[in-house]
Amino acid sequence: MTVYAVALSKGGSTKTTTAAELAATLAAAGRRVLAIDLDEQGNLTTRLGVTEDAEVSGVAADVLIGDASAEEAAFPSPTVPGVDILCGTFDLEEISTKPEIMTALRDYLPSLATVWDDVVIDTPPALGTLTLGALAAADVIVSSVSCETESYEQLPRLEEVIQNRIAKRLRPGQALHWIIPTKHDGRRLLDREVVQTLQELYPGRVTSTVREAVAVKDSYTAGMPVGVYYPGSPIAEDYKAALASVVAGRVNNWTN
Numbered sequence: 691m692t693v694y695a696v697a698l699s700k701g702g703s704t705k706t707t708t709a710a711e712l713a714a715t716l717a718a719a720g721r722r723v724l725a726i727d728l729d730e731q732g733n734l735t736t737r738l739g740v741t742e743d744a745e746v747s748g749v750a751a752d753v754l755i756g757d758a759s760a761e762e763a764a765f766p767s768p769t770v771p772g773v774d775i776l777c778g779t780f781d782l783e784e785i786s787t788k789p790e791i792m793t794a795l796r797d798y799l800p801s802l803a804t805v806w807d808d809v810v811i812d813t814p815p816a817l818g819t820l821t822l823g824a825l826a827a828a829d830v831i832v833s834s835v836s837c838e839t840e841s842y843e844q845l846p847r848l849e850e851v852i853q854n855r856i857a858k859r860l861r862p863g864q865a866l867h868w869i870i871p872t873k874h875d876g877r878r879l880l881d882r883e884v885v886q887t888l889q890e891l892y893p894g895r896v897t898s899t900v901r902e903a904v905a906v907k908d909s910y911t912a913g914m915p916v917g918v919y920y921p922g923s924p925i926a927e928d929y930k931a932a933l934a935s936v937v938a939g940r941v942n943n944w945t946n
Contacts, residue, residue, distance in 0.1 A: 692807075692830060710738060724775075727776060727812050730782040734778060749778070755794075760805070833869050836872050853865075874899035899932070
């Protein structure tokens with residue numbers, strides 16, 4: 691099992707869009723995927739097709755505090771075959787101050803390796819307990835960074851938290867593994883400068899860029915990852931290329 695966490699303490703950075711595309715990419719490769727929505731707004735839940743009237747047996751918060759197992763609470767995505775989701779709800783806010791949340795996923799997820807092949811965790815736009823718990827549980831940390839100054843300026847803070855709060859005790863050796871530049875328009879000077887800066891500061895960890903597209907909003911309304919909603923579209927192909935780097939080493943391990 692590989693656990694992926696998508697994180698950045700900046701709203702609107704396309705973090706949830708990227709998490710959904712990653713889950714769909716893994717499922718398309720034949721992997722059994724558990725998506726965990728740790729954002730109380732439930733945007734990943736919505737993007738994977740789960741509506742408010744869905745009859746779920748439990749939510750992500752229930753699993754984190756041990757009131758339900760992941761097998762009991764996981765709800766099959768109506769739009770992405772092969773993906774089950776632990777829904778994000780406002781219950782997450784109520785449990786976010788509980789200290790045991792910090793290590794809950796790290797300790798619990800390995801027991802699910804016979805049920806799911808991969809886990810994709812979408813985190814809230816803050817570096818609170820829920821995000822720290824996801825970072826501690828992750829084998830691969832991905833940051834989706836829109837080509838805006840205020841977005842990439844959050845990366846040093848994320849790395850600092852990983853190094854000082856996670857890597858020392860909670861997950862020895864933990865690091866930020868991949869950065870995906872999104873909302874990219876090669877015609878804009880700022881976008882080119884952001885990508886260049888990222889490549890200089892994080893050599894070998896920056897994927898190819900993902901363009902900005904209206905299809906992202908349309909696919910959210912439809913309750914689908916953009917690659918499912920509009921396969922073959924330019925942005926879907928962008929995500930396919932970027933995520934190929936993220937899963938490449940893991941894909942090799944699947945066949946060994």
